[in-house]
Amino acid sequence: MTPRSPQQKTYHTSNPVAETAIDRTIPDLPIAQLSDEDKYFRTHKAPPYLPEIEQQVNDFIEYHASNTGKRIVLVTSGGTTVPLENNTVRFIDNFSAGTRGATSAEYFLENGYAVIFLHREFSLLPYSRHYSHTTNCFLDYMTEVNNKVEINPDFADEMLVVLRKYKEAKESQSLLLLPFTNVNQYLYTLKLMAILLQKIENKALFYLAAAVSDFFLPQSRMPHHKIQSQAAGKLIIDLEQVPKFLRRLVDNWAPSAMIVSFKLETDHLILIDKAKGALDRYQHQLVIGNLLQTRKKEVVFVHPDGSEVWIRLTDEQKAKDMDIEGLIIPAVIKEHSQWIEKYSK
Numbered sequence: 001m002t003p004r005s006p007q008q009k010t011y012h013t014s015n016p017v018a019e020t021a022i023d024r025t026i027p028d029l030p031i032a033q034l035s036d037e038d039k040y041f042r043t044h045k046a047p048p049y050l051p052e053i054e055q056q057v058n059d060f061i062e063y064h065a066s067n068t069g070k071r072i073v074l075v076t077s078g079g080t081t082v083p084l085e086n087n088t089v090r091f092i093d094n095f096s097a098g099t100r101g102a103t104s105a106e107y108f109l110e111n112g113y114a115v116i117f118l119h120r121e122f123s124l125l126p127y128s129r130h131y132s133h134t135t136n137c138f139l140d141y142m143t144e145v146n147n148k149v150e151i152n153p154d155f156a157d158e159m160l161v162v163l164r165k166y167k168e169a170k171e172s173q174s175l176l177l178l179p180f181t182n183v184n185q186y187l188y189t190l191k192l193m194a195i196l197l198q199k200i201e202n203k204a205l206f207y208l209a210a211a212v213s214d215f216f217l218p219q220s221r222m223p224h225h226k227i228q229s230q231a232a233g234k235l236i237i238d239l240e241q242v243p244k245f246l247r248r249l250v251d252n253w254a255p256s257a258m259i260v261s262f263k264l265e266t267d268h269l270i271l272i273d274k275a276k277g278a279l280d281r282y283q284h285q286l287v288i289g290n291l292l293q294t295r296k297k298e299v300v301f302v303h304p305d306g307s308e309v310w311i312r313l314t315d316e317q318k319a320k321d322m323d324i325e326g327l328i329i330p331a332v333i334k335e336h337s338q339w340i341e342k343y344s345k
């Protein structure tokens, strides 16, 4: 079990909510004048644990506002699932393991930020990522000496560095872990976080590295039980488009915060245009573009003024297995400082 901060309760977002299958009390076609985002929240129920999370996040924000004065970054990480059944046997998923988010969270912590880590349950976590999903079994990091388990000396020095950083994050109460599994849980939690973080205005930073589903099956059409193969014959899935919440985040939910989104593409010819398109549409501060094939070695910062700045690991840094997030995060923090300065005038 992953050890958590003493104040933190563990939520399991991967369990289905039995009551919400084919809920006929929810209108399938909401009234016409609502925006797509409003329609979404009207026709989809909030996760039942949301009020408890609200309390935790309020306490976290209050603690740092009163005691440390730290800036707070909301890092989203990992992929969202799209369940096809309420008692979910089958779901649509994506590739993201949460490497970008978990690694970025560590560098934000090292640079003095408090971090709310909104992540896909069971994806990579800050610090434990070094050991949890490697090709080794975690037992390979241990050895037996005189009938006792010890850390294998080959890994001990490196582990000590990680352990110290982890302890520091925990003891300073600077890391809050919040899980999601499906896209509905993600959207509700993101909205809630944004509204709560309004309290610290421009000291809040949104770093949206999660790979959010673009299509989903509305709750009103979701079967309660596992789809039966005999009854279905061919399975034809009719998905709706997930509304683009980023504009709502920028305009209404977090109007004073700096917002950084990611743009993932697989075709390098369209990456920059897509990043610029996102800035035009959502009017936020920074898009970090990355290609699936090269995302661990290079990214591009695209700004509203049209400027593009590539960040690349050098050959020497690659040879040392350095994380590109070690270059990305200081650059993002520099822009956040400029944002705070500009906004405070």
Ligand code: PMT
Pocket: 078, 095, 096, 097, 098, 099, 100, 101, 208, 209, 210, 211, 212, 213, 214, 242, 243, 244, 245, 246, 247, 260, 261, 262, 263, 264, 290, 295
């Ligand atoms: O986890 P790793 O394996 O390390 O991979 C990291 C990553 C490649 C997933 C990450 O670096 C990345 O690019 N994440 C964003 C991928 C993505 O979802 O891109 P998008 O084009 O679908 O969305 C762009 C932005 O719009 C996202 O920041 C998202 O928050 C936002 N969005 C998306 C869908 C939606 N319905 N509403 C949104 O607001």
